Amino acid sequence: MIPLPLARIAEITSGALSGMADPRAVVRGPVVIDSREAAPGSLFVAYTGARVDGHDFAAQALRAGAVAVLASRPVEGPAIIVPDATAALAELATAQAAALTAATVIGVTGSAGKTTTKDLLARLTARIGPTIAPAGNHNNEIGHPLTVLKADAATRYLVLELSARTIGNIADLARIAPPRIGVVLNVGTAHIGVFGGKEAIAKAKGELVEALPGDGVAVLNADDPLVRAMASRTSARVTLFGRGEDAAIRAEEITVDERGRAAFTLRTPSGAAPVRLRLYGAHAVDNALAAAAAGYELGLPVATIAEELSQAEPRSRWRMEVTDRPDGVTIVNDAYNANPDSMRAAFEALGTLGRGRRRFAVIAALRELGEDSQALNTEVGRLAATSGLAGLVVAGSDAAPVLEGAHEEARRLAAAGGPPGAGGPPLITHVPDAQAAAAELGRWLRPGDVVLVKGPRAMGLERTAELLLGGAAQ
Incomplete structure (x- = not known):
């Protein structure tokens, strides 16, 4: 400060x-x-x-x-x-940000991947100047100004994560510390019940690019049509990232190893370099590309960007944390939060990491899905039941739609034949809470198995992962 x-x-x-x-x-x-x-x-x-x-x-x-x-x-x-303490905190942070004349503010938003992208980008900017970024996901009306107030006269980069629960939230946060570079990752289904539809979510996320000055840069996901369309909402220069050939910053020749970690060639207008991520899940490629695009706009050489992305370890907890127990059981703790899109990405990563092994999952009903809640949660159950699991634990008192979808698919798989986890139905059980989930899995697991723990933040399934790893419930 x-x-x-x-x-x-x-x-x-x-x-x-x-x-x-x-x-x-x-x-x-x-x-x-x-x-x-x-x-x-x-x-x-x-x-x-x-x-x-x-x-x-x-x-x-x-x-x-x-x-x-x-x-x-x-x-x-x-x-x-x-x-009003919240308003006062915002006013204080606004005044401090205005005094940071030597600092470049970079804002990151999207339905999924904000925290990982912010962590990667902060690593890149740290190569060229003192950087302030939020711990974890301090991205709301309290965490955002608190992060800004950590900056001082020596700060050269402020990498900020901006979230929205209603229209106008991101615009309010952007007024506190006006961004010069705005990164929009995706428009998904997180909080869709609050907003009422993906178009409304896109409207909210696009407030970040609307806040950019004419000499700023909008870094947009070319693979998401709703994000790509945001180019029309700003007078700033637009840089596209993605997997297609029309993206200025793109990933080519993507491969995924047996642990679910991606490698690719990072292609930029000025050259290419190989990247081998230590982050888990193929979806991490998109987060890495977003960070790379912003870093490229800041003048970082492509070789430096690739080097930093390849060395980056997960910084924020409970996001695709992969831990091997002494007995060979692998716990994938992705319990920070969940929405339909991130649930699909997590099961995709489990399929890669658990190839040739017995796979289990602990999940819970997703929240803030509005009138589509039952249908989307039923689909989550179907997804889980068709992911090659040997066993599925569904936690929480609101799990009925998830269980309905899982049992529906299990009956179909049973009719087709095959043992659990090999084309047949998984064992399915319902438990009240995170601790009971750990106890149930403790009876099922044997050396070499892999477990995905994934659910909404309010369910506290990180406790399941901690207990399975031998820790105490927090």
């Missing part, structure tokens, strides 16, 4: 100093919303949530060295009182 006295922060946020706050006291960062992360020179933002009220932890943050608390009501100690 660029250091600011409390008086200036109060001015930016239209707040009032309280609790004998010294207007000359300087906040040097970080800005935090968790009192356990407060440190000398920090600013603690007190949020009132559904279960926790940050104001109750103000004293703890001040004892840890916070200069003051940004609060919506008085607390015991130095504070800046504002009407």
Whole structure:
């Protein structure tokens, strides 16, 4: 953070100093919303949530060295009182971003792959200058400004992930830190129930390219028609990435190894170089291409881009984490979140990684699918049952449509004959929660098996993976 006295922060946020706050006291960062992360020179933002009220932890943050608390009501100690903490945080981040005159802001959005692409791109920009990027997927009205506030005068690149739950969300985030490069990955079915259709999702994602200046760059997926059409919504230069020949940045000669890791030739207007990803799943190629296209626009040589992409390991947890147990059982923890598109990609990766092995999966009903929820979840069940599994565990109280689809396909496969996992139906069971899923699989697994754990974030299936790996439930 660029250091600011409390008086200036109060001015930016239209707040009032309280609790004998010294207007000359300087906040040097970080800005935090968790009192356990407060440190000398920090600013603690007190949020009132559904279960926790940050104001109750103000004293703890001040004892840890916070200069003051940004609060919506008085607390015991130095504070800046504002009407709305979220709006105040956005105003503070907007002012800080405006002061980062030497930094290039890069925004990444899409229905799937945002976090992985952001992680890859941050690795590329770090080769050419100090870079700030969000931890995990801090991509909403709270995480986004907190990430911006981590930047200081030395920052040269801000790689930001922008998410949307309604029309206007991305536009609001883009106003905080106006992007010069905007990367749009895809328009899928994540949150389709909230938006009401893919066209509305495309409208929301396209707010990123609309925010670009005329001398900016829109990096668009040539293989997704709804993304490609966004070129008409910006006056910025457009660079296309993809797998087809008309993409300026494209992947050629794609292969996938026995562990599900892709290799390809990265082709650019100025040359080509080989890439061998350490990320799992063929869908990682698209994320790598998006990052490569943005890196190319920043002037990185194709050989450097290929080198960095080939060395990149997964940074954000619970996204295609592949771990081998001592007994040879492989756990694929892709439990951070799920939608119909990412579910298909995960089962495709399982098919490659589990070739010649007994395969199992733990899944749960997808959420935020609106009026299509039952049909889409039934399709998820069908997908799972036809993926060559020996066994399928479906978790959660809302699993009926998934089970319906899975059992329907299992009956069809049973009529066709064949043992489970070899053309026949999988064993199918329903459990209430993540812990029960781990217990059930513990009875099924034997050395050499592979398990996919995949479901919506709210189901907490990462606990299943942790338990299968010998850890304690979090």
